Amino acid sequence: MILYPPPTSNFLSHENVIVGNVAFYGATSGKAYIRGMGGERFCVRNSGAKVIIESVGDHGCEYMTGGCVVILGAIGKNFAAGMSGGIAYLLDVDGKSRLRINKDMVEPEPLTDAREIAEIKTMIEHFEQYTGSLVARDVLAHWEGNLPKFIKVMPMDYKRALAEIEQSSLSAAKEDR
Secondary structure, three states, X not given: OEEOOOOOOOOOHHHOEEEOOOOOOOOOOOEEEEEEEEOOOOOOOOEEEEEEEEEEOOOOOOOOEEEEEEEOOOOOOOEOOOOOEEEEEEEOOOOOHHHHEOOOOEOOEEOXXXXXXXXXXXXXXXXXXXXXXXXXXXXXXXXXXXXXXXXXXXXXXXXXXXXXXXXXHHHHHHHHO
């Protein structure tokens, strides 16, 4: 799905809601590129969709169980409350995103993995291409300076489970030798 304001609009897309409350509630698959702001409870219970958007309101990614969400701007309060799976990547443009994340189940960390960085950059390139997002264009134009501002938001238990699966796979591969 690709969503953007009409070409004749003269407002700043990232400051105006283009998709309402609870958009992508329970999404199970697919991709979405949204130029504008999502309302409250954006991607709640997302279990498999890959979504990129310019900003979201309060309670974003609440109870998320899977999928991937990239947000290139501001988030509202209580982000990631009850998040048990999936990953969100936030561009912390104002330095306040960490304060808005509900850290009960997630552990915000820097984006450092080269594979993830390449995947996120590709998503942003597609986003700019499909929607004409000026926000995405600016992020890409200043990529090296923006990269340290990204925050990876991942549930602690999910991260631990993935590490255990990887360790088991490595152990099994060693035994097969």
